[in-house]
Amino acid sequence: MSLLRINLHEHAGTIILNRPDKRNALNRSLLTALDEALDDLHLERKVRAVVLTGAGPAFCAGMDLAEMRETSLQNDAYAQWHADARQYLDLILKMWRFPKPLIAAVNGPAVAGGVGLLLACDIVLATADATFALTEPLRGIVAGMVSPLLAFRIGGGHAARLLLSAATIDAAEAKRIGLFHEVVHPDHLWPRAVEVAGQCARCAPEALLLTKQMLNETIGEHLPTLLSAGAAASAAARTTEAAAEGLAAFLEKRPPQWK
Secondary structure, three states: OOEEEEEOOOOOEEEEOOOOOOOOEOOEEEEEEHHHHHHHHHHOOOEOOOOEEEEEOOOOOOEOHHHHHHHOOOOOOOHHHHHHHHHHHHHHHHHHOOOOEEEEOOOOOOOOOOHHHHHOOOOOEEEEOOEEOOOOOHOOOOOOHHHHHHHHHHOHHHHHHHHOOOOOEHHHHHOOOOOEEEEEEEHHHHHHHHHHHHHHHHHOHHHHHHHHHHHHHHOOOOHHHHHHHHHHHHHHOOOOOOHHHHHHHHOOOOOOOOO
16 A cells, blocks of 8 residues: 555645555655655646645544654664654654645644644645644654744644643634644545635745745744754653653553563
């Protein structure tokens, strides 16, 4: 089964994360496929905006914790943590700088690293049953690259609450604090995303590109530096005893025993 499905509809290209049995968790292969899909849709001239959504009941459950656990048992784990953090950082930066509008269609829970995907998009639509959670502290790890994006989107106060409590919030609360721009009925999510893509398609591509560059180079000018620092923090956190215990506890379906 392909890790991604890509559909073209009028002026919209849709990328569907396609690991429904794993709640679309992000392993290395899926991250590579997503990076390549963005390159392909960048070159597709008739595509004027890109919709990102998930197959099945979840948008994205974050990083594949089973793959992370396997890495922790390898002799070269530290080097692999660095490479993994770099791969995710490069994808987030590619999305951030993508020359066409990116529209997240959040069809269910968005968790941890999956949150980074929607935060890297320009417009976020969600179903009423979509939830949002940054669960990294519950696993002994750090949301290093999501944190700067989160603070950029909704401000430091809301970001601190979500990052330090690992709370799960519903779609209504996510919309209230500015994480979701619209909340729609599940049956209307993809049609509405295509409709928004059509609104973007009415605009001159050059104007949209320059607008995104302007936003990146003014209010977002320090974000790449903050994301790089976050990648280092994320990689370092994965080497700790807390991370080993948190990942083991999650996979063994038991509460973690913190020291």
